[in-house]
Amino acid sequence: MIDVVVTGAAGRMGTTLVRCLQGAEGLRLAAGVERPGQARFEDAGELAGLGRLGVPVKDSLAAALDGLARPVVIDFTSHEASAAHAELCAARGAGLVIGSTGFTPETKARVQAAAARIPVVLSPNMSVGVNAVFALVREAARILGDGYDVEVLEMHHNRKKDAPSGTALRLAEVAAEALSRDPRQDLVYARHGLVGERTKREIGVQTLRGGDVVGEHTVFFVGEGERIEISHRATSRDQFARGAVRAAAWVAGRPPGLYDMFDVLGLRSGR
Numbered sequence: 001m002i003d004v005v006v007t008g009a010a011g012r013m014g015t016t017l018v019r020c021l022q023g024a025e026g027l028r029l030a031a032g033v034e035r036p037g038q039a040r041f042e043d044a045g046e047l048a049g050l051g052r053l054g055v056p057v058k059d060s061l062a063a064a065l066d067g068l069a070r071p072v073v074i075d076f077t078s079h080e081a082s083a084a085h086a087e088l089c090a091a092r093g094a095g096l097v098i099g100s101t102g103f104t105p106e107t108k109a110r111v112q113a114a115a116a117r118i119p120v121v122l123s124p125n126m127s128v129g130v131n132a133v134f135a136l137v138r139e140a141a142r143i144l145g146d147g148y149d150v151e152v153l154e155m156h157h158n159r160k161k162d163a164p165s166g167t168a169l170r171l172a173e174v175a176a177e178a179l180s181r182d183p184r185q186d187l188v189y190a191r192h193g194l195v196g197e198r199t200k201r202e203i204g205v206q207t208l209r210g211g212d213v214v215g216e217h218t219v220f221f222v223g224e225g226e227r228i229e230i231s232h233r234a235t236s237r238d239q240f241a242r243g244a245v246r247a248a249a250w251v252a253g254r255p256p257g258l259y260d261m262f263d264v265l266g267l268r269s270g271r
């Protein structure tokens with residue numbers, strides 16, 4: 001049995017993970033972690049609305065890892081917390097699955113440094129469906145080439161802190177890579193005022209926020225006289241959590257390195 005620790009245990013994803021980990025083959029939920037004062041209950045099951053499971057909620061990852069042998073941490077918190085958790089996991093020899101988004105170059109570099117010492121799966125979207133969409137977008141961009149304008153649109157709930165979503169950024173990067181463009185120069189995040197005609201190289205990434213939208217992404221390939229749209233709409237967080245649980249089982253015992261869901265799903269060779 002692999003001991004799993006869920007950080008952000010009171011959050012939208014944390015509570016979904018606690019539920020989806022129940023009965024997961026080969027995995028045992030050992031502890032939840034929340035910021036001091038954030039958890040209304042001392043038991044992770046109660047946080048998730050499942051009643052008492054006998055799974056303690058600790059107020060630091062360090063305390064949760066004490067006494068566990070070769071655990072795996074599933075972390076959906078924030079980019080700063082994930083970077084700090086990655087450093088702690090590296091010091092303690094724990095495997096790590098990170099779903100947080102909104103990384104800066106600095107917080108991403110800290111995760112990369114940790115991944116030299118432990119196996120880390122980092123993906124802005126853990127759902128199998130979205131990873132299929134990454135592959136479809138890459139293929140569509142390769143087939144369609146430079147004759148089609150590429151635009152990415154995402155919509156999420158009104159509590160989301162980062163924009164654009166990590167998934168939208170990855171979709172734009174996948175298209176940019178397939179079209180030999182540079183994401184650092186060719187992504188355009190918003191348009192307002194007299195911005196001039198659209199350039200052929202740019203890939204627009206636009207953000208909508210509202211209500212309880214779980215997560216919606218569309219990549220548009222807009223040509224002369226036709227338009228292709230590749231869309232994914234999440235109607236529940238369970239698919240993100242199921243992907244993360246699958247990643248936790250996969251990452252245990254792997255060599256150190258930075259992996260993503262393409263590795264977990266065996267899609268790497270097609271990249």
Ligand SMILES: NC(=O)C1=CN([C@@H]2O[C@H](COP(=O)(O)OP(=O)(O)OC[C@H]3O[C@@H](n4cnc5c(N)ncnc54)[C@H](O)[C@@H]3O)[C@@H](O)[C@H]2O)C=CC1
Binds near residue numbers: 099
């Ligand atoms: N990769 C994927 O498939 C998905 C990624 N996400 C990302 O996951 C992150 C979390 O999303 P939500 O669950 O919706 O947010 P949320 O705000 O509902 O939950 C985050 C939780 O983390 C806790 N937290 C923050 N810092 C902490 C620390 N140092 N130690 C312990 N707990 C800490 C907060 O108190 C909160 O309860 C976001 O970055 C979001 O974009 C969300 C859904 C899917």
Ligand SMILES: O=C(O)C1=N[C@H](C(=O)O)C[C@H](O)C1
Binds near residue numbers: 156164167215
């Ligand atoms: O914050 C969210 O909710 C989500 N975040 C991820 C992202 O930023 O791409 C994935 C998912 O769409 C939900």
